[in-house]
Amino acid sequence: MRNFRSLVADRLVRIHLARLRRSRRGDGGLGETLLPDSLSMALRRDGLEPVADLDRKREAAPVIRAARWFGVNAWLVTGHDEVKAVLGRAGAFSNDFSRLVERAGLDAGAHPGGLGFSDPPDHTRLRRLLTPEFTMRRLERLAPRIQEIVEGRLDAMAEQTGPVDLMRAFALPVPSLTMCELLGVPHANNPEFQRLSVAHFDVSGEPDEVLRAASTALSHLMRLVRQQRESPGDGLLGMLVREHGDEISDRELAGLADGVLTGGLETTASMLALGTVALLADPVHLRLLRHEAGGGEVEWLVEELLRYLSVAQVAFPRFVRHDIDICGVTMKKGDLVVCSLSGANRDQSLGPGAERFDPTRRVAARPSHLAFGHGIHRCIGAELARMELRIAYPALARRFPAMRLAVEPHEIPFRKLSIVYGVESLPVLLR
Template identity: 45%
Template sequence: MRRNGLDPIEELARARDGEGIVRVETPFGLPAYLVCRKEDVRQVLADPARFSSATPLPGAGQDDVTAGQLIRLDPPDHTRLRRLLTPEFTVRRMNRLEPRITEIVQTALDNLERAGKPADLVAHFALPVPSLVICELLGVPYADRGEFHERAARILDTSLPVDQRVAAQREDHDYMAGLVARARADPGEDMLGMLVREHGDDLTSDELTGIAGLLLLAGHETTANMLGLGTLALLWHPDQLALLREDPELIEPAVEELLRWLSVVQSLPPRTTTTDVEIGGHRVPAGSLVICSIPAANRDPALIDAPETLDITRGTTGHVAFGHGAHHCLGAPLARMELRIALPALLRRFPRLALAGPDERVEFRAFSLVYGVRALQVTW
């Protein structure tokens, strides 16, 4: 899942445009089939009966840790839990958050400016905005952000030994379990409190812990990396940046194009075939691990013309940056809203925004399951 700057590595494109599916070894040392074409990726993600998300991974046996983790569940368990959460993530419900998100963005911009140039866009803007939003939504103390950011980095870092990543998952579970216990004793007005009040008898504490942990991890990691990487993409494509500055109405298609072109989620959790299947003309035996490459699928020529080109005027393209099927990202409306508010606000506040230093000094999160930049020094 390596990357070359903002682009997927050439081997992914060759695999997609060639056989479409190749054998690889996962970071856990297990063999798997890597699916690279858009239609094949959609086939896998849309069929939980033949491609199960309940895939045992190293560290299995921790049933309490994986309980409530929607991305690792199949129907009917997945259906039951998602039905409880879906009302909280509708576009209408997310729109109610817009004034508060706007405040959070403006405060982060104030802090970035106060830090003085050059300043790290990731530390002062890209990471704080989604972190505070998801903390307030869930009822997680923002003061604890340093700890859960560090744990998230270890969980997602495929270069670390498996036991260290599993230990980080355990630490994260224990932390969230403490929050769930407090919410059960005194439920607040946040989402965790709502789940306790309205569904406390239907959800075990381990399920509540898993749900909250997943939402916290996904809620800040993906959007934070989209904000950092998206800003870098625009700075490296000044023609696209100029278009967005000249016409703020382009922000919606720009967000969709950045989501497609960057594909910060490099792959979704592996599926396990429950029977012999055919993917893109290839037979895959029952019991095989299958991994979907999101960057390869989103740059498939079958999806869109000139897929390697960043073109913010395209609009919606049917990308799979948020997944597809039953596991389509629950928080997609929230992520889109944060990006639509934060990116234009950044460009308005700093009309002369630029990188502070040569391009080659940008350090990417090369081994993270959620791709991004470790830091982004900017000036204005």
């Protein structure tokens, strides 16, 4: 089973890298046809830093009417308190993806499903089914396997000579294999499952192309769901079928699996790669990790990296349900709202020097970061991601204490414009 899962994870890595190569059109993964410049600013960066315009906008006005998008007023929210106010008011804002499909004149049947694109009561019902599997108590059972995955990838890296692409060799395989363990990939799985990681973030073309890709991915997952209906496995999908089979449709189950797979792969892979870039900028950071016995210092460092990097740069777009005042600004029913998580996490309300990465930062008495979002749509896999990062960073630092970039920082191929920020590759020298 594990050999098979390794093959699946390797295939996911290859697909991910192929997608990045296909999207190398100067936009790094999000077509200019989809976003006006005033909104795409929230997805642009200078290395690890959000572009200066985003900071200036937040300082001047944390809530602005940015553009007309798909025939509605589009607002960009960049302040920490303002983003939290929007994300925390599910009754005032809708995540229903069909609203955007309707506004854009797209195929109404191409709904990606999942928690991120649904409203209560459907969202409440579906999240209730998933939540027990994502508590720390349940996730602890995965910790030994994650440790094995990490050590296995480090062993494979140690056998290589010359520069190693950390993205291909480590950052992508670790969450890929973890997702396979979590979902429970069956032994007799077919090749369709191996193409699922392309669905949510390959948005380099026209909107219809994006929806067709998501629809294709869902159809492949539907086949896997039907297999699980017939013979439930030991993973998350099998559990949902056994315990809640009559409460959830095949389409809903496929949507949940799609969200878990794509969200858990892309974001954690980007965190592992970008976090390594941030840590390599100062040898002191890596020394802290090597000598830490696995307690509080690693936890603080991971939280600071999550805040500073904010790889999920924006929250899912929301539609205003009724006229509402947000921090002194009136939004009208039907308006669209884009919340910048990377902007909110650099807000000075989180403490002085929020624009800098400081692994010694202590934030217990300050507002919490919003890297995982906020409110009912906060990332359900947050604790799993934290577990992977807390295991992976120290293990990497201890195994390769002399690791350094194989290219100059400005030569790292960062994504130019992407919902989930990251790199196409990360060449490092291990010794």
